[in-house]
Structures are given as structure tokens and as C-alpha cells.
Amino acid sequence: MTDLLFADGLDVPERAQLLLGRLLHAHGVTLRITEVEAYGGTRDPASHAFTRTPRSEIMYGEPWRLYVYRSMGIHHCANIVTGPSETASAVLIRAGEVVDGFERARERRPGVADLALARGPGNLARALGITMADLGTPVLDAAASVHLGERTAVPAQIESGPRVGVSKAADTPWRFWVAGDPTVSAYKRSPRAPMPGF
């Protein structure tokens, strides 16, 4: 059986959509991915890999590894490097529905409703216990502490829109989510992004 996600010649937005509905296992919690954003690496001004630095170096390497970065000093965000290597493309996991390991997720996010445990990239990383220590984890290795699972169900409908919080390429509609899913985070435009059409 062939898995379309790993087919040659797909671009990042296509792979991002194929990640929707797929399971992600991390530190005792299982998540169904409901919202993602595609980042086009060297071709995408909004990507951390647009300029090659020690931080973004991992995205230029082997695909299907975890790229973790800190945002605003406190939050962690988890990306999956999709390759091909020279393009430095990656997909940010923005939200998901916890389907197993509720005790661990609730421990990490006390007082939060189950549906909101992994809503937003910072919250998702916290619920899953993902930190900089997970940087570079091979996500296709079933024995790794963070790894991809099967695609449980093909989402009935996928919607798309501009990416959240980015100031460059703010109108590129490379954010994808499962239509109507209650775990999807709210859209918030970057205050630094120029007005549409400029």
C-alpha cells in the first residue's frame, strides 16, 4: 500500500493537507491533527528557513524530523520537516484533538477543557510535552518519543486561509484545517503585517 503523504513531487501545502487527520504520538499522549500551516523554506519569506541560520539549519537536512522553536521566549512550537532537503520546507502543527493519554495532557495543562488541550501551537506543544529536547526527532521511527501514526480518517472537508501571526507573506493561504472542527484555533492577523493588497 502506498502512502500519498510520502509520494515524490508533492509541494508543502499538499503535504500539509495530507497531515490533517493523522495521529501524532508524543510523550504518552496521542493527538489527531486538525490544523496545520505550510512553510516553504527558502522560497517563503515567512519561514524561519528563508535565511539559513544555526536555528533553521535542521530544516535543510533530512526530512521527517522535528523542528522545535521557542516563540515569545516562553512557548514551544512543533514543526515537521517535509523536505526535499534543499527546499527546507516544514509544516507547523497548530492544533489537534487529544484522543488518548488524557491524564498526561491534563497534568500538563491543568484546568483546561479537553477540546482546548491542544488548541494553538504553543498549547499543543505543552500538552504533548514537546520541548527543545525533541529537536531533530525522526518522526517516522515508531520507537521515537515523538512520531507520526496512521491517518485515521480522511477529513470530510478541508478549509484554508492565511497563516496566523506572520508579518511577511501574510496573505498566502497556506493554513489548512478540518472544516468545523472545534479544536481549531482562532485566526489572528499579525499587527505588523501590511494591509491586504499592499
Place this chain on the structure above:
DNA sequence: TAGGCGATGACCT
């Protein structure tokens, strides 16, 4: 080496 700036989220009105 110093200053500016976020691929955010929580809280306040």
C-alpha cells in the same frame, strides 16, 4: 556586543 523583534497566549474591558 547590544538592541529589536516575534510562526503566542492569557487576561482585561
Place this chain on the structure above:
DNA sequence: GGTCATCGCCTAC
């Protein structure tokens, strides 16, 4: 709806 905490990275001196 808007404001703001907070600190690691990147860029320019």
C-alpha cells in the same frame, strides 16, 4: 475587541 508579558535569536554596529 485590544493589550502586554517575556526571552532567545538574529542583525547591525
